[in-house]
Amino acid sequence: NAGVTQTPKFQVLKTGQSMTLQCAQDMNHEYMSWYRQDPGMGLRLIHYSVGAGITDQGEVPNGYNVSRSTTEDFPLRLLSAAPSQTSVYFCASVRAGGTYEQYFGPGTRLTVT
Amino acid sequence: AQRVTQPEKLLSVFKGAPVELKCNYSYSGSPELFWYVQYSRQRLQLLLRHISRESIKGFTADLNKGETSFHLKKPFAQEEDSAMYYCALITTSGSRLTFGEGTQLTVNP
Numbered sequence: 001n002a003g004v005t006q007t008p009k010f011q012v013l014k015t016g017q018s019m020t021l022q023c024a025q026d027m028n029h030e031y032m033s034w035y036r037q038d039p040g041m042g043l044r045l046i047h048y049s050v051g052a053g054i055t056d057q058g059e060v061p062n063g064y065n066v067s068r069s070t071t072e073d074f075p076l077r078l079l080s081a082a083p084s085q086t087s088v089y090f091c092a093s094v095r096a097g098g099t100y101e102q103y104f105g106p107g108t109r110l111t112v113t
Numbered sequence: 114a115q116r117v118t119q120p121e122k123l124l125s126v127f128k129g130a131p132v133e134l135k136c137n138y139s140y141s142g143s144p145e146l147f148w149y150v151q152y153s154r155q156r157l158q159l160l161l162r163h164i165s166r167e168s169i170k171g172f173t174a175d176l177n178k179g180e181t182s183f184h185l186k187k188p189f190a191q192e193e194d195s196a197m198y199y200c201a202l203i204t205t206s207g208s209r210l211t212f213g214e215g216t217q218l219t220v221n222p
Contacts, residue, residue, distance in 0.1 A: 031208050040122060042199060042214040043157075050208050058209070090157065092210075099165075100145065100207040104157040 136200030
């Protein structure tokens with residue numbers, strides 16, 4: 001199993017540009033989440049999903065959209081990038097009803113200039 | 114609302130010294146707590162969970178409901194323990210994880 005994969009690993013955007021961060025998991029986990037990691041602020045939840053077709057907002061959802069059309073994929077869209085979205089983004093998945101251990105992807109380092 | 118606080122952003126100890134990383138939480142329900150670790154240039158991974166009462170890589174953590182704490186301890190720190198450590202609390206449904214701010218541990222030779 002590949003586990004949780006994310007693409008790209010690095011990305012530089014200009015203010016106002018849009019892009020999609022990809023996340024996929026092959027463990028058939030029901031729950032998936034997106035976090036951003038910023039120094040001194042830990043990881044903050046952006047959006048999460050408890051199953052295909054179901055998404056909900058986390059702590060910091062503004063400026064981001066998600067969709068979950070399949071169990072495997074959970075892309076994160078930046079609609080109009082801003083310098084405040086410069087961060088490292090992590091995707092994670094969890095098997096419902098298990099130990100609730102979150103499996104993380106390797107992260108995407110995004111810089112918005 | 115649930116909240117996790119890690120009061121120390123940076124912690125530096127010498128090899129062989131005891132280490133304690135502090136974590137406090139607030140949650141109205143029955144908490145389920147975790148410690149995650151991120152080694153340099155690696156993804157986050159689970160270190161231990163309170164419900165399993167296990168010791169991983171010499172680390173232990175005890176849930177103290179009276180003090181609402183879940184401190185991580187190791188009696189003799191090793192250089193390979195240098196990493197970022199996150200305390201986290203999960204909702205009863207298991208769908209949302211709330212992280213603390215993280216503590217960067219450095220173990221000096």
